[in-house]
Amino acid sequence: MKVGRTLVAAASVAALVAGLTACSSSGDPSKDSGKQTVTFWQFDTAKPTIKAYNDAIAAFEKKNPKITVKMQIVPWANQQQKITTAIAGGGLPDVSMLGNDVVAQYAASGNLKPLDSYIDAWSKEEGQNIKDDMYSGDTSYYTYKGKLYGSPVADETRMVYYNKALFKQAGLDPDTPPTTWEEMQKAATALKSTGKVPWAAPMSNQYITVQTFMSVYLSYGAQLFNSSGKCGLDTKQFKDALTYYSGIAKAGLTTTDAANQQASDLDNLFMSGGAAMEIQGPGLYTQIKDQNPSLLKDVGIAPIPSGPKGQFGFLGGWPLVMWNSTKVPDAAAKWIHFATSPKGGLKEIAATSGILPGRKSLANSAPWNTEPFTGFAKQLTKAYPYQYPAGPSPKMGEIETASVQTAVQQVATGALSVDAATKQLCSNINGILAK
């Protein structure tokens, strides 16, 4: 009797453990059939983009019947958490998109696989040197210690969207948009008379703030890192830039809640005709075309304004990367090449996303050889990373989120003076760099 009970108890514990073990293991169905499965994290949640990727996957699988690509949508807003959790606890995909600014970070931590040997092979396959077909900004962002870790999908930069009807209403010439930051401020001041938000300038702790503000501080001659590799922002140039940019909020030239608004709030405001100016990427044009096409006739798009040291655009973009934990590197590489090649799925993917493709040869062809894309492509030649002229920093992801935006927000809301915010900013950056 006792033996029987013991057996029952042992069996129940064993069943429980077995069940839990089964839950934690997804198994590899591809082993038996000789097929290989490539897991792929895609960050864009827009339906046309998802469709474009699904189409590309179908075409790829047709061409490579022994490889299956399993796409998982991980929204941009959650990707950092998802990747960090996967690095700590396992579960990284074979391939994923990645923000250009954090490629160096994951390369430095040993989580990414260098792609040089693959890219050399792909170059032979395509009959052109792929590295020459990449934008120099991308090459710089994706290279860490001499090795290339990303194959570019998209590139983007920001330009000034302005509402010509509101310009006319304020007595401004709609065909002469501002070309310097001072002119931008003057135009914004004049646009106050329209009763609309003159310039939907972000002041929050969201990415959009640093993506806009970096064009100001670089054009004022400020540099994120000094020659010793430490914070280089405690300078007159940076303080002047911060004074200028936060002054837009203090003068009431942006939204009253700019310190706590997301990019989508500002985009919606411009799209509804509630704001006269906004600095945004080519995606906003596609959004206006889809959501409020009647506004298009009033929309002007102008180059990013210059500061005392010139014109500096934001360099956005994302590559596909291969994670070091992959068990199917060759299949993963094949998918990366297909999705990022002008002869593969890149054209469709970039065209539906309303972004510029990360390959120059493709960006020179339709539909990117028409406005407004030609303007963005031209602006892209004057787009730089946050840390320009320094090279990629493994700490950039943390610096941009934890420091630069907070400083802008604190000065814009009057919580700190420019001097105090700059001092705190450099202390934070140096703290991050020292870790």
Add this chain to the structure above:
Amino acid sequence: MTTAALRSTTLGRSRRARGGTNPWYYVTPAMVIVGLLTIAPLFYGLYLSFTNWSLLHSQSPSLQGIDAYVAVLNDPNFWGNVARTVGWTIGTLIIEVVVAVPFALLLNRRTPITGTLTGLVMIPWITPFVVLAYAWLFLYDGTSGPLHGLLHALGLVGPASPLATPSTSLWSITLISGWKGIPFLTIALLASLKSIPEEVYEASAVDGANRFKGFWHITLPMLRPTLGAMCVVLGVQAFYSFDLVWILTQGGPGYSSTLLGVQLFQTFFNQASPGQAAALGTLMLLLAIVLVVPILRTTARRND
């Protein structure tokens, strides 16, 4: 006693006398689940807190003494975050108690609308958190938010949303946090009120006690155990808060609404430092114990 009952009692006695291990058979599966789901992560977290593991520097954790604790305690924002978290927790509890006690007393009276009102009170509790947060974001909006309009007219806030203003962001979210917890406390207190016998009030009325004295000397002492237990539950919940603040302000403007929960999230995800995040989590646990024990002791003493 029947023969069967006698046999059963005798068997029970004989098993106890043998020091039988039967109960363990039944408890083991549950213990394994509890162990895997709660105790194991707790100990793993404690282990991680002594590693200072950074995902940017190493692929796996290795013991490094108290480095992670030193780093957390030397963080210039840590003590400010502690102060804000304690203030937020106390503020949340004050709002919950001040509103829920009279509310429960009101709902305890038999009126035609009591049932409907009790149902309505539960709405904030059962509504998804994200929906509530976005609704409040709209109410506080600096351009079109009705609540902001009212607060601005009263001169309590400036032209911008209180969430976009460093001096008002924390208290405006504390208000939401307290509001969210009111239903749970109200229902718990209502259940407690229902268990107070009517005869006790009748006896006190015979002795000449008025309504206030009845509340002070009968209702409140009898509610105290429930109130104490609920304050612990809701206080701990508020202390570990993250989601509400993250959705509404992400801890800003600046650091004006950064709580320890937000710092923990940022330490793990933005700084990719599981070691320091675990150290911060352990410190939060210790702080929560320090805050909770006095409440539990006070409640237990009064019960004695």
